Amino acid sequence: METQKTDKSYAIGLDVADPLKKYKQKFHLPKGISEQDCIYFCGNSLGLQPKSVQLYIELVLTSWATSGVEGHFKGKHSWLRYTEKLSEQTARLVGADPIEVVVMNTLTVNLHLMMVSFYRPTPIRHKILIEYSTFPSDLYAIKSQIKFHGFDPETSLVKLMPRQGESTLLTKDIEALIDREGESIALILLGGVNYYSGQSFDMERITRIGHKKGCTVGFDLAHAVGNIILNLHDWNVDFAVWCTYKYLNAGPGSLAGCFIHDCFKERYDLPRFAGWWGQNIQNRFLMGPEFKPVSGAEGWQISNPPILAIAPLLASMEIFNEIGMEALRAKSVKLTGYLEFLINNYCDDNLSIITPSDENQRGCQLSINVKKNGKSLFEKLTANDVICDWREPSVIRVAPVPIYNSYLEVYNFVQILKRENDKISKYS
Numbered sequence: 001m002e003t004q005k006t007d008k009s010y011a012i013g014l015d016v017a018d019p020l021k022k023y024k025q026k027f028h029l030p031k032g033i034s035e036q037d038c039i040y041f042c043g044n045s046l047g048l049q050p051k052s053v054q055l056y057i058e059l060v061l062t063s064w065a066t067s068g069v070e071g072h073f074k075g076k077h078s079w080l081r082y083t084e085k086l087s088e089q090t091a092r093l094v095g096a097d098p099i100e101v102v103v104m105n106t107l108t109v110n111l112h113l114m115m116v117s118f119y120r121p122t123p124i125r126h127k128i129l130i131e132y133s134t135f136p137s138d139l140y141a142i143k144s145q146i147k148f149h150g151f152d153p154e155t156s157l158v159k160l161m162p163r164q165g166e167s168t169l170l171t172k173d174i175e176a177l178i179d180r181e182g183e184s185i186a187l188i189l190l191g192g193v194n195y196y197s198g199q200s201f202d203m204e205r206i207t208r209i210g211h212k213k214g215c216t217v218g219f220d221l222a223h224a225v226g227n228i229i230l231n232l233h234d235w236n237v238d239f240a241v242w243c244t245y246k247y248l249n250a251g252p253g254s255l256a257g258c259f260i261h262d263c264f265k266e267r268y269d270l271p272r273f274a275g276w277w278g279q280n281i282q283n284r285f286l287m288g289p290e291f292k293p294v295s296g297a298e299g300w301q302i303s304n305p306p307i308l309a310i311a312p313l314l315a316s317m318e319i320f321n322e323i324g325m326e327a328l329r330a331k332s333v334k335l336t337g338y339l340e341f342l343i344n345n346y347c348d349d350n351l352s353i354i355t356p357s358d359e360n361q362r363g364c365q366l367s368i369n370v371k372k373n374g375k376s377l378f379e380k381l382t383a384n385d386v387i388c389d390w391r392e393p394s395v396i397r398v399a400p401v402p403i404y405n406s407y408l409e410v411y412n413f414v415q416i417l418k419r420e421n422d423k424i425s426k427y428s
């Protein structure tokens with residue numbers, strides 16, 4: 001008998017043929033509520049720990065213990081070399097030149113620093129354009145920047161709204177708004193992949209249209225980096241920021257990334273909040289009173305980098321570097337496509353996927369809107385050792401991550417989802 005796409009054996013076959021299957025073993029898998037291995041579909045919130053992290057941290061601890069301050073310079077793992085390597089790997093990950101990227105601070109802090117330099121409102125051009133379901137922290141940061149410049153978020157913040165009854169945005173609607181209001185927009189600031197709907201935006205196109213109207217264009221890539229293919233340099237994006245604890249698996253609260261296009265690398269005239277690590281490397285340790293920033297993104301650094309906190313990121317980036325984003329994305333498209341197929345095939349109309357079905361408009365996450373009893377369905381998933389997340393008022397977000405999730409986990413997840421959803425629909 002021929003194998004059907006809905007058979008368990010079909011999922012097992014996909015895993016056998018998966019060129020990335022060995023990477024699952026490189027991560028620690030948490031236990032679910034019943035102390036069994038869980039189905040971890042929450043890498044969009046906090047990525048799993050690479051097993052190599054422990055060694056990377058121990059190496060830093062050892063060189064600190066044995067070399068003290070000399071650890072900056074000594075040995076293969078010297079702390080100065082640490083960040084060099086990271087720049088190269090980070091640049092590859094986001095499609096940039098090493099001079100355009102830096103790892104520093106945390107995400108919201110970087111967003112503020114970028115707005116200090118790139119949000120320069122005037123009475124005519126003072127607005128910031130965002131998407132309607134902007135991540136709350138971004139919204140707080142953006143509103144506070146508007147107020148800091150003496151403007152009012154009521155009139156200076158413009159939100160892209162979806163059409164009636166829809167959950168995602170159309171590129172042509174984004175274009176039309178920029179065309180209409182572009183001259184008053186100082187900054188377009190969107191998520192590369194929206195955290196709620198899972199929709200990814202056409203960043204190249206939005207950047208081009210924004211630039212035509214004289215707007216600065218930045219992206220928050222918290223849900224995009226390590227998830228979709230990025231070409232920030234070629235797309236001419238002005239700046240971007242991201243965290244490293246979601247798809248990049250660098251651990252809770254780990255450091256954040258920042259991209260600044262190389263057309264700004266010598267723009268020392270831009271206002272920036274300075275600190276000694278942004279200082280030109282030749283002058284950094286002269287400790288003179290004049291601040292002359294190093295060219296490129298590193299010129300926005302403030303403090304010396306926390307090496308212990310970078311260790312897990314470096315461990316994780318080694319794995320990304322080995323696989324490459326093309327291979328990861330190829331698996332991701334298949335894995336999420338399979339999840340979408342099974343949900344649509346098995347589940348009734350209590351469940352609907354709000355993430356676009358076009359693979360070019362999403363990463364690995366699917367957001368499932370639950371019409372009735374969503375919260376209790378989510379609790380049932382948890383009780384069945386599934387780790388995913390719940391967003392008010394009615395969305396379950398699931399993210400099968402190509403680096404450590406399998407097709408069989410997708411299959412098993414949908415079995416649980418269907419069973420629990422059927423029960424809920426029947427008894428309510």
Ligand SMILES: *Cc1c(COP(=O)(O)O)cnc(C)c1O
Pocket residue numbers: 106107108109135137138191195220222223243
């Ligand atoms: C996760 C996330 C954040 C979190 O910000 P932190 O500064 O790292 O706490 C902010 N914005 C977006 C879009 C996110 O997805």
